[in-house]
Amino acid sequence: MSTHPGTEITMHADDAPQPPKRKRRPSKDAPSLSSDRIIAAALDLIDTQGVDNFSMRNLAKLLGVYPMAIYWYVPNRNALVARVTAHVLADLVPEDPSADWQDDLRTLLHRFRAIIRAHPNVAPLIGAQLVSNASVDLMMIEWVLQVLRRSGLNEADIPAAYTATIGAMTGFVTQEFAAVPQDDKTGWADEMKQIAQSADPEQFPLAAALMPKLLNRSFILRWDNGSAVPLDDGFDFFVESFIAGLARRAGH
Structure with a gap:
């Protein structure tokens, strides 16, 4: 996919060691772990401390386990961040399409913004993680393609329109909720x-x-950024202009 450029994820020193090839299961006395619990805790840390301060060591401390216990469920920090992003976007696509393709696209763009507004520290990850295998959502891809087909666009134009739609979905919002300098604000x-x-x-x-x-x-x-001062008017103008452009291209 082509998306708004994201923030490159760096590896913290305490995250660098990789688990041995033969992994040991957590001991029976260790707190119960699961992929869902790890992802939820990781999201909580990112929400409260930001991506730059997120580490496997801090996550293990929150979960009450040794860092190596987490590696039984996830291979490394980057893979975990990708799963967190996929988890955040899990409810992006509406379950039932409407009768109006323009309303569907409008809903998609507004739902994406609402999701990121709830988790603004995830915004810098979107560009990077939407090209990660862990974040590939075929349901979302098919949904967008079907909406664009219903718009009346020529079949040959749908791939480019799909790329433009993903760019529209992520671009404005990623910039709106981009992190702002905290030193001497x-x-x-x-x-x-x-x-x-x-x-x-x-x-x-x-x-x-x-x-x-x-x-x-x-x-x-x-x-x-948008957490303190949302750019509502600009976003609405952007969404309506994008949809109107697609409609004109489709001959409406």
Whole structure:
């Protein structure tokens, strides 16, 4: 798939050692583990501490086990992060399609944004993990393809339209909920305000006139992400423009 570029996942030092080829099952005295419990705990850590601070050692501490016990269920940190992403997106596709393909696409885009809004620290992973085998969701792929076919697009245009749809789904939202610098956030906000206020009306007439509506409520000119200041108007405009473009291409 072609998606908005994601954040590259780095390997922490405490995650580097790989389990031996002959894995030992957790002892009977160890807390009960399962793939579901590990994924839930990993998501909790990512939600509260962010991806950069997520490690297998911290996860093991939360679960009350030794780190090696986790490797019985997942081969490495990257694979676990991919499974967490797949888990977050598990309910993305609506169960029942509507009679209107445009409503279906609208629902898909809004549901994706709602999911990421609930787990904003997952946003940087989307671009990277949607190309991971653990995140390939054939049901979602088929659903999008079927919606695009119902739009009336030529069969030859559907693959490109599918790529554009995935890009539309992930691109805006990934940027809206991208992590913002936490060091000296107040100073960074003040600097952004000074840059905005320095816009010369003669040199940048439209930017200067619209700056009160743009500042911290639009891409680039902000210091908060969508968790604190959602870009609702921009997202709605984006969704409707994308769907209208597809409809026009399909001859509607």
